[in-house]
Each structure stands twice: as structure tokens, then as C-alpha cells.
Amino acid sequence: MFRNRLVPSLWEQLFDLHENLQRTCEPAISPRPLLPPAYPTINVWEDGGRVVVEAKLPGVPTNRLEVTVAAEQLTVEGERPDAERAGTWHQRERSVGRFRRIVSLPAPVVVDGATACFEQGVLAVTLPKKPIAQV
Numbered sequence: 001m002f003r004n005r006l007v008p009s010l011w012e013q014l015f016d017l018h019e020n021l022q023r024t025c026e027p028a029i030s031p032r033p034l035l036p037p038a039y040p041t042i043n044v045w046e047d048g049g050r051v052v053v054e055a056k057l058p059g060v061p062t063n064r065l066e067v068t069v070a071a072e073q074l075t076v077e078g079e080r081p082d083a084e085r086a087g088t089w090h091q092r093e094r095s096v097g098r099f100r101r102i103v104s105l106p107a108p109v110v111v112d113g114a115t116a117c118f119e120q121g122v123l124a125v126t127l128p129k130k131p132i133a134q135v
Contacts, residue, residue, distance in 0.1 A: 051106060052126050
């Protein structure tokens with residue numbers, strides 16, 4: 001009988017210790033992203049006879065942007081210039097410098113038929129599908 005009272009009490013103490021350790025250490029061990037998010041963010045979709053790729057590129061001048069399509073992959077690369085600011089930075093989240101993203105296209109496309117539009121910091125590339133890939 002003495003043993004039965006001791007065992008539940010021991011488990012309760014261990015459970016309390018575990019909860020206290022979790023509460024104390026949670027901020028230090030909470031999951032954080034190890035890598036920054038990919039830049040630029042890209043959406044890819046298809047409808048009927050075309051594949052559309054959109055990339056958010058605010059602050060990137062068109063003369064510092066290059067788009068290539070080869071082997072069912074689209075590459076967006078360029079450079080976002082550093083903003084010249086006087087004073088002391090307190091928070092800086094926007095990346096600057098060179099970037100390169102390669103995305104796989106969901107279907108074979110006709111490269112020569114590609115069109116691109118760059119409006120309000122969003123690049124939209126429309127690629128017609130090859131006839132055998134159209135559904």
C-alpha cells in the first residue's frame with residue numbers, strides 16, 4: 001500500500017518537472033526556419049493550352065532581370081539594388097543583391113511563343129504548351 005502512494009506521487013512530480021522544463025525552454029527550442037524563404041516567390045499554374053509563371057519582384061529594375069526557358073525549366077535571375085539610406089538600420093527584412101530561382105514547368109512548352117509582362121513588381125511569363133501536352 002505504501003508503494004502505491006509513492007508511485008503515483010513520483011509520476012506526478014516527473015510530469016510537473018517535464019511541464020516546467022517545457023515552459024522554461026520553449027522559447028529557446030521553438031522551431032525556426034534554418035534558411036530564409038526563397039526569393040523571389042513564384043506561382044506556377046497551367047490551364048488549357050498554356051503554363052503561367054508569376055514572380056514577385058518589387059524593387060527590381062527590368063534592366064537587371066533575365067528570364068530563360070530550357071529543358072522544361074524556367075530561370076529567373078537578376079539583382080535587387082541596395083537602397084541608399086542615411087542613418088542606422090533598426091530592422092531590415094528585404095533582401096538585396098543577386099538572386100536566381102529555377103522552377104520546373106509542369107508540361108513541355110513552346111519557348112518561341114513565350115510572352116512576358118512586368119507590372120507593379122510582378123513578372124508574369126506565359127508559355128504555350130506543346131500540342132502533345134495540351135489537355
